[in-house]
Amino acid sequence: MASPRFLAVFDFDNTITDSDTFYTVHEHLHTGKMSQEAKDACVATGNYMPYERLVFRSMSDKGVTCAQIRAVVESIPSVPGLEDVLRFLENNGAEVIFISDANSVFIQDWLDAHKLSHTVRRIFTNPAHYDKDGCLQVEDYHVQDTCQLSTHNLCKGRILEEYVRERAEQGIHFSRIVYVGDGENDMCPSLRLSEKDLTFPRERFSFHKMITSNVDGHGKKIKAGVHPWSTGKDIINVLQNV
Numbered sequence: 575m576a577s578p579r580f581l582a583v584f585d586f587d588n589t590i591t592d593s594d595t596f597y598t599v600h601e602h603l604h605t606g607k608m609s610q611e612a613k614d615a616c617v618a619t620g621n622y623m624p625y626e627r628l629v630f631r632s633m634s635d636k637g638v639t640c641a642q643i644r645a646v647v648e649s650i651p652s653v654p655g656l657e658d659v660l661r662f663l664e665n666n667g668a669e670v671i672f673i674s675d676a677n678s679v680f681i682q683d684w685l686d687a688h689k690l691s692h693t694v695r696r697i698f699t700n701p702a703h704y705d706k707d708g709c710l711q712v713e714d715y716h717v718q719d720t721c722q723l724s725t726h727n728l729c730k731g732r733i734l735e736e737y738v739r740e741r742a743e744q745g746i747h748f749s750r751i752v753y754v755g756d757g758e759n760d761m762c763p764s765l766r767l768s769e770k771d772l773t774f775p776r777e778r779f780s781f782h783k784m785i786t787s788n789v790d791g792h793g794k795k796i797k798a799g800v801h802p803w804s805t806g807k808d809i810i811n812v813l814q815n816v
Contacts, residue, residue, distance in 0.1 A: 579667075579668075579669055579741075579746055579747065579748045579749060580663075580666070580667070580668040580669065580748065580749060580750050580752070581668070581669050581670075581671070581738070581741075581748040581750070581751045581752070582663050582668050582669070582670045582671075582751075582752045582754070583670075583671055583672075583673055583734060583751065583752065583753045583754070583763065584670065584671070584672050584673075584674075584753075584754045584755070585672070585673065585674055585730075585754065585755035585756060585757065585760055586672050586674035586676050586681055586699070587674065587675070587676050587756075587757075588653075588756045588757065588776065588779060589653065589656070589754055589755050589756045589776060590652060590653065590656050590660075590672075590684075591650045591651070591652060591653070591684060592650065592651050592652060592653045592654075593650055594676075595647055595650060595676050595680040595681075595684070596626055596629075596676065596677075596680070598646060598647075598650055599643055599646050599647065599680075600629055602646045603633055603638050603642055603643065603646060604629055604632060604633050604638075622675075622725070623700065623712060623713075623714055623727050626677075626712055627711070627712060630709055630710040630711070630712065631709055633709075633710075634707060634708055634709035634710070639708055640704045640708050640710070643710065644683050647680050647683045647684050647687075648683060648684060648687035648688075650684065652688065653776075653805070653806065654805045654806060655805040655806020655807045655808075655809075655810070656806045657688060657690060657806070658806045658807075658810065659754075659806040659809050659810055660690055660693040660694070661693065662810050662813070663693070663813075664692075664693045666813075668752075669695050669741075669746075669748070670693055670694050670695055671694065671695055671696045671697070671698065671737060672694055672696075672697045672698065672699065673698045673699070673728075673730045673733050673734060673763065674697070674698070674699045675699070675700065675715075675725055675727070675728045675759065676699055676700070677699055677700045677701070677702035677710075677712045678697065678699050678700065678701050678702045678703075679702040679703065679704070679710060679712075680702070681697055681699055682697070696737070698715065698733045698737070699715060699728075700712050700713060700714060700715045700727065700728065701713045701715070714726075714727035714728075715727055715728045715733075716728065716729075718732065721762055723758070723759065723761050723762040723765075724759050724762050725759055728759070729762060730759055730760065730762050730763040731762035731763040731765065731766045733763075734751075734753075734763045734766060735766055738751070749770075750770055750771055750772070750816065751767055751768075751771040751772075751798075752771065752772045752773075752774070752813070753767060753771070753772070753773045753774065753798070754773075754774040754776075754803075754809065755773075755774070755775065755776070755781055756775065756776035756779035756780070756781050756782075757779065757780050757781055758780045758781060758784060760773075760775070760781045761781060761784055761796075764781075764796050764798060765794050765795075765796055765797075767796070767797060767798035768797055768798065769797050769798065769799075770798075771797075771798040771799070772798055772799045772800075772801060772812065772816070773796060773798045773799070773800055773801070774800075774801050774802070774803045774808075774809055774812075775800065775802055775803075776802075776803060776804065777802045777803060777804045778804075782802055785800060
C-alpha cells in the first residue's frame with residue numbers, strides 16, 4: 575500500500591460486527607415493551623438516542639446488569655474477515671479510526687474482548703458510561719441540523735473532515751483515505767472523498783443499495799472508487815493492489 579500515511583475509516587455496527595450492537599442487546603436482555611409513540615418520534619426526528627436511553631433505563635429498572643450487557647456485546651461475531659482487515663492495516667502502517675453511531679462502551683468492550691483495541695487510533699461515537707445505579711447512560715456525540723444525510727446526533731462526514739484537518743495541523747498528510755461502511759449515514763463521508771480515495775459499501779446493505787439504485791447524496795456523486803464487499807477478503811484484495 576501507498577506511503578506516507580494511509581487512513582482507513584470504519585463504521586462499527588454491521589461493518590465490523592455482524593449485527594447492530596444496540597438491537598442485539600435489546601433482543602437478548604430487554605423484556606419490556608417500549609411505547610411505539612416514543613420509537614416513532616425518534617424515527618421522525620432522525621435521532622434514536624432518546625429511544626435507546628429509554629431502553630437502557632428500562633433494562634436497569636428490571637435488574638439487567640452491566641456484566642450481562644457486556645457479555646452480550648462481547649459475544650457478537652465480527653463480519654467474516656474484518657478482524658483480518660484490521661490486522662492487515664496495522665501490519666501495513668495504516669492509521670485506523672472508527673466513526674460510528676453506536677456508543678463508546680459497546681465499541682470498547684467489543685474491541686477489548688477481541689484483542690483489537692491496539693489496531694484503532696481513535697473512536698468517534700456517542701459517549702457512554704454506567705452510572706452509580708448500573709444504568710448505561712449514552713449522550714449525543716454532537717447536535718447537528720445541517721446534513722440531511724446524517725442523523726441528528728452524528729454527522730460522519732463532518733467528523734472525517736475535522737479529523738483529516740486536525741492531523742494535517744499535526745504534520746500528518748494522508749496519501750489516500752479508505753472508507754468502509756454499510757448504512758445510509760455512510761453516504762455522507764463517502765461523498766467527501768476524492769478521486770484517489772476508496773469507499774467500500776457492504777453488499778446488500780442500505781449504503782450499497784443507495785449507490786446501485788442511484789439514490790445518492792441530494793444530487794452529489796461519489797468521486798472515490800467504489801468497491802462493494804461482503805467479506806474482509808474482498809477488502810484486502812483491493813488494498814493489496816493500490
